[in-house]
Amino acid sequence: MFEIRTPWQKLVFALAFLCIGLYVFFPTYWMVITALKPGQEVFNPNPTFWPRTISLEGFREVFLDQRIWVYLRNSLTVSLSSSALATLVAAYAGYSFSKFRYRGRKTFMYLVLTAQMFPLVVLLLTIYLMMRTFGFLDNYLALILSYITFVLPMGTWALKSYFDQIPDSLIESAKVDGASRVMTMHRIIFPLAIPGMVSTAIYGFVWSWNDLLYSLTLITSPGKRTLAPGLILNYMGEFQSSWGTMMAASIVVSIPVTLMFVFLQRFFIAGLTAGAEKG
Amino acid sequence: MKRKVHSGRKLTESQFGFLLALPALAVFGAIILYPLLNSFAMGFTNQSLLRPGRQYVGLLNFERIFLDPNILQVFVNTFVFVACTTAFSFSMGFIWAMVLNQGLRGSELLRGITLVNWIIPGTAIGFLWMWIFNGQYGVLNALLRGLGLIQENITWLGRPGSAMAAVVIARAWQTLPWYMAFLLAGLQAVPYEQVEAARIDGASNFGVFTRIVLPNMKFIIFLILILGVIGNLQHFDIIWVMTQGGPAQATTTLAVEVYRRAFQNWELGVAAAIGVLWVLLISIFAFFYIRNLERDS
Amino acid sequence: MKRYLAVVTMLLVLVLSCTVGSAKELVWSGWSGEEAATKPMIEKMLATWNAEHPDAQFAWVGWPWGNTLEQLIIRSQGGEALDVAQIDIRWLTALAEADVLVDLSTVMDKAWLEGNFEESYLVAGQIDGKQLGLPWTLASIGMVFNPSLLEQAGVEEVPATIAEFEAALEALKNLDPGIIPYAATTKDPGSMSADFQAWLWTFGAGVFDDNGNVVINSDSAVECLTWFKSLLDRGYIRMDVSRFDARELYAQNVVGFYDDAVMCNGILKTNTGLDNVDAYIEPMLRPVLTDGDAPQSKLWGHMLVMLKSTTDSQNAAAFLQHVVGEELALDYFVQAGMLPVVQAAVNNPIVQDDIWANKWLQITVYGRMGETEGHAKAAQLDTIITEEVQAALMGSKTPKKALDDAARRIELAIRY
Known part of the structure; x- marks a missing residue:
């Protein structure tokens, strides 16, 4: 529907894609990642964007509940x-x-x-x-x-x-x-x-x-x-x-x-x- | 089943039609219309959750509401919450719909995943955003610190402006997929020939958007904005999970206020009186909605 | 058509199956069965009773502390199964107003009551001469501090005055900016109003005067709130902290001081998994404004009540007596730090010689009832105080304006 040819148009498109994509998908990603982190890693004031160790402890707790x-x-x-x-x-x-x-x-x-x-x-x-x-x-x-x-x-x-x-x-x-x-x-x-x-x-x-x-x-x-x-x-x-x-x-x-x-x-x-x- | 067919024959066409609507009519009367009218009446009584029975107290509840120094803030909060969530979520949803409508590879898949946000239970969404906005271990603080935008952690949910912004962002996140789905459907229904013709006339992207896309989607935009406003006006769960209306009532909207008055202060009468004011307010809104619908159909 | 009929039939069956209740059980409600530190004891109390009374089985229906009063009121109004409940002492007036509580002296032997409880404890559960609450655990909300952190910060003496307290907070803040010097509750009305009242009293102010007039906007109250806000401005306290947050942060070893009830060391054990937490938690008297003032604290406690909806008051009464009984009371104290009130347990050396309990007793000596608690609308008043104090803390109102608004709203709430 819209033309994406000039660099400007490409930039605008990429920006829209990235910003909204981040807004839409990052929280879900963060939810999954947090759930996979072991207890101490969750309470890290400088959070890791990929868990150092993957732990299924949280899920285990939920499934047993x-x-x-x-x-x-x-x-x-x-x-x-x-x-x-x-x-x-x-x-x-x-x-x-x-x-x-x-x-x-x-x-x-x-x-x-x-x-x-x-x-x-x-x-x-x-x-x-x-x-x-x-x-x-x-x-x-x-x-x-x-x-x-x-x-x-x-x-x-x-x-x-x-x-x-x-x-x-x-x-x-x-x-x-x-x-x-x-x-x-x-x-x-x-x-x-x-x-x-x-x-x-x-x-x-x-x-x-x-x-x-x-x-x-x-x-x-x-x-x-x-x-x-x-x-x-x-x-x-x-x-x-x-x-x-x-x-x-x-x-x-x-x-x-x-x-x-x-x-x-x-x-x-x-x-x-x-x-x-x-x- | 046989008997039904026979009796069906005896009914006139309009009697039969009425019969079909009867279950809906009964349900509607019992759990929508009656509760509304009764809640209205309740606004003029001292009905309490603690005691059975009620007495007519005239305008006492309204007097109490208007004497409350913070009541205006509740109305303002409601307005801010509804306006911001609707506008933000709609515009983000619209842009996202246009991006996905460009026919990039994987768009279909992205559309599907986007819709998932809409069906995650509101309570879980509240948890998630509370965690993102957490003042101690939240990822938002970490990101902003990493970018050098802030020096010290901010307790987002502990300050009036940012607490409101936080619930707005969370609620907008929940509804964005819903706007996107409708708008995407609307975009796909825009006649392609018109776009082509405009291009031949030398229209820019912006021109196509304002001259072709918007006019074609007028009805659906109107419809989802109205539905969006109604939904946000009703909204309760994300606010309740994230802030319970706090701090200092900074995120208390009408829905939260009525709930608190009724089920935490046990003053059903006062809660109902706020409800009366609320319904009066939206009747103005409803009037335009129906008039517009009638004109369109 | 057959398909639709099948669907409708299925739905009907489904709906009907929803309405068929399960076997009848007596219900005990509260929140302690939901919290890790106390849950095992609640389960034990139920198990020991149920083992001996196959014909009168009790089941637990619980909610988190912050929702309990609301859910209790809703449930007691709805004619749903509910026999006995655990309540916070400050909810008694509201529940009495709702007229859902049984006068326990009509179902329990008077001699048993008088023989097992001290007079003052029984009086705490009486309204208009009716024994509506059975005291279960009673102490006060006091302050605790983290000796190891304070030592690191170079604070050698436990602060006794506000000035010393501020100095200690400053030292903690300088030690590490990640530390929350004082995790004062700033979030939920359930805790914040009570904790703030203790500071009000410290400044010689209060919510009501002796004649019941609202004086929360007095000069000394404004002075108190101004001081409290200065703690936030100086980074000593944080917004958005509930009692649970405070406990959790405390367990992370990043909190210097906070307010809590007597069983906080038990909670710290549960939260940290440590057996001995003496090096990390120590009770203290609340700092005073000028030397020689009485240190303030608010009375705190849990009661047991019987609801009028009970189907078996005989067994319900016996169950309550079972729960407060000496053996379980001592167990509850040892396992969860809940100070008993039943005479035999109080006099037991396990309680008498407990160091922590004795230290806490010095705080409780100064304990007074929260000022909102005598009102049926206590919860509403607590909400008002909390919201207005928050407004002042966040700077959206001046302390004076916030307390004026609080006074106005409290007057409105109690006048109607």
């Missing part, structure tokens, strides 16, 4: 269920908004859209009291339900615009062929929207995976804790100086999502591209 695995399992359960549920609900709603006309549709659509701006922490004040009333505190259910909040507005809109691109003629011809509305939706339209759904699900998954605010408040037992508060409550108190282990733990908890992401990236990018082309 039962709690990390419990948190991982909890986070997976909660994030998978909430993102699947939210995507399902959002898909029906998105389809409805895109292909049907009824009274109140527009009001509701914009209400859902505005919902992204509602401060989550303000919602939490009431959600906490609600969950307390229903006895859902310290229960995965509280998290699963409230995480739907994160994904529903964005997901509904993303999927609505996805369905918008699917021509109505497809539905019409299915109708002519005698397919019921339910069947048309599930067999013909939804399969076409799979990239959109996957990217919505990833979006929801990442958000619930990251959440600290809700899980810090709605869950208090170590056995049900998810990753974000788990990491904090494990390493922010007394152990906040064991940086090597903290970095190792950070890497370990990032691996499952990274793998999943690498696997599904194709869909995600496709979903994004579709959204971008629309504009």
Whole structure:
């Protein structure tokens, strides 16, 4: 798109590449390197950029720490269920908004859209009291339900615009062929929207995976804790100086999502591209 | 399943459509709309985390908020945090997207690795940047000392300006890949013929950027900036991990302040009142967002 | 369609399985089970009880110290399993205000209480005549110094006045710029407010006067904060230091002085892996402003409480008595340096003849309750004091302005 011919252009390009590349990649590199350093080398006021001796002590500690695995399992359960549920609900709603006309549709659509701006922490004040009333505190259910909040507005809109691109003629011809509305939706339209759904699900998954605010408040037992508060409550108190282990733990908890992401990236990018082309 | 099909036949087209939206409607009402309205109401009561029940107290909570000598700072902090993270992350993400869009060998791979930053849990990102900014053993101090830019170590997280800068840099690092992904998709959708035509007319890189790229990407830029601002306004975890809003409230944004008032001071009413002010503030923002969307569609 | 049904069914099963609880256990909460120096003892206390009471098993649910009060309040409000807890003595008022604590005199034999604890210790756990807290360990926050570093710096006498203290700090700084002469806490409200109050008292100032008026912006308080800020300006103290940071840095042998509670030598042993740390840590009286002043220190301690959410107050009471019992109390003292309060353990030669404990006793003689502690909003007041002192330290407010703001915010907090 841009020409890089003159030395000046080359310089600007190289500078942009180096500076941002450093900003983007160096921290991750530093995380890995710190995790691989033995204890004393971490506390060197003149840090080494390549460990003198590679030590897997930090990783060993993390792998032997039962709690990390419990948190991982909890986070997976909660994030998978909430993102699947939210995507399902959002898909029906998105389809409805895109292909049907009824009274109140527009009001509701914009209400859902505005919902992204509602401060989550303000919602939490009431959600906490609600969950307390229903006895859902310290229960995965509280998290699963409230995480739907994160994904529903964005997901509904993303999927609505996805369905918008699917021509109505497809539905019409299915109708002519005698397919019921339910069947048309599930067999013909939804399969076409799979990239959109996957990217919505990833979006929801990442958000619930990251959440600290809700899980810090709605869950208090170590056995049900998810990753974000788990990491904090494990390493922010007394152990906040064991940086090597903290970095190792950070890497370990990032691996499952990274793998999943690498696997599904194709869909995600496709979903994004579709959204971008629309504009 | 059979029965559903039959009953489906009896419904009119719009009834069926409404039915599909019903689950979303129910969820929305129960865990978004009701909590919002109830939290609003809470702002006018003395609801506490320590005791059940609440009494209406009028504008008392608001009076307390306005009498607090530091409340203005919280709003200013929020503004600074949101503006700086969004602007910094967006521009870095945009440049990075353009760099990767040049079609250099390995760009695909770099794009993939860049996206990894976005999915590292925020808590872990907080840890990482805390470690980089560490006043005693941090690599940033070591680098700056090595370059001769500073003589003595700086406690980055222990000074108001640098603590804010630190959380901004960390948060921007987290969101940069997200901007990059959208902008890269947008760049790839820019019609190539237009670029070619401009080149023939003798346009420079800058000309191509302002005359072709920007106009074509207007909508997506607008969209991600809005979403970015919303996300940063909500942001909690990196700040909480790195500074807990400190030192001396220098990094306390609205999200942190509401959380602290509610779950550390146990004054749900006051927290909710701040929430009311917050929502009023963003409604102005929401108004423009929706108007713009409506115009575009 | 079948596929979607399968997905939905799977999700339902998943969600349902989340709601099915595990076998019922009694829950003990706190933070000591999360810290390396005390964790083995907490485990031992649980194990010895659980071995004898198969029908009333206790399990530990812990958080880091800084999160415990918050999580305890949240948990006690939510109707989740919670029977007994370890608390910091200054949280008692807030928990009493929340009305979640059981009056222990209703579940424990009065004669047992009076026979095992000194009157003053029991009173510390009483609010409105109710015995809400059972004293577990009680001492004070004092100052410790690093004899080996001080010797290297040429400081021969333990500083007794502020002037001598400043001279010692200067000497340490000159010894090696990498040294933090005084690792004062400057980060979290949990420690900083209390530590700063001890200096306030040293300067003859305070947070409240005898009538409960806020006087934290008095002239002597401003003088104190101005002095404290001068320590930072001269490079004697650092920003962004929590108690944990201070302990860790101390273990790296780069700290001259810092404030901590009686069990800090046990923590130093854990952090350094050394068996004998006597050459590196020694308690001292806090320096005074002018010769002849009383050296200040803040009372510190842990209590055990029973929560109203308990499902088995009989066993919960017996469990608390088990935990404070002589044998475990002595063990806790030997292993982790926690000074016991139960009479039999206090009188035991192991405690009576302990050099460290005796030295610390001289500090505790001067101990007074932190001034925020009588308030239900203690945590909020501590946060206010911390934030305003930080603002002054960092120069974003003058000491006078910071303390004026602190006074205003404290008044607002307690008025409503």
